[in-house]
Amino acid sequence: AQKITQTQPGMFVQEKEAVTLDCTYDTSDPSYGLFWYKQPSSGEMIFLIYQGSYDQQNATEGRYSLNFQKARKSANLVISASQLGDSAMYFCAMREHEDNNDMRFGAGTRLTVKP
């Protein structure tokens, strides 16, 4: 079964607007971590933000915030004030303590920021 589901293969957003990239996950492990990575066309994976399963508050890093809804098992990434340089693939990933802390990635969402 898929551990991480990203239902949006592609998203478009107007420059300076906010966008939400969806991510749902499946786990029975009470201890897990959720990550978002950005992958530009050049190929490198850039770590954006992390949310632990026991964290009480939603994670924020600059223009990135994670809308963590534990009961719904969702961890959506919100990018505020989109910039042209935000155009890239975005991957949601989960690491479960009981799974050797292996990182499982979703299929990704391609975000295109329009000028």
Next chain:
Amino acid sequence: EAGVAQSPRYKIIEKRQSVAFWCNPISGHATLYWYQQILGQGPKLLIQFQNNGVVDDSQLPKDRFSAERLKGVDSTLKIQPAKLEDSAVYLCASSLQENQPQHFGDGTRLSIL
């Protein structure tokens, strides 16, 4: 701090040939990972090292893939012999410890003819 270094950046070989990739993690990072990313998919973990020991290689096709991290720093991933379906980007990542965020290298893009 210097990032994760990988080489080569690109590699083209014919099927049934052998190929090796090299990774130098961030200094002090105990945990090292190799991922395979097929076009249009997310990365898939192949193997995880903690220092020079293997933590998880359950998804490594051991009949043709091998990896080592002899001194607990650099690592090499080898494919022998290569198949057409091995065409992918091979990403190396490292983290301070296994529960810390992973930092990725630029990857090696492998094309099999």
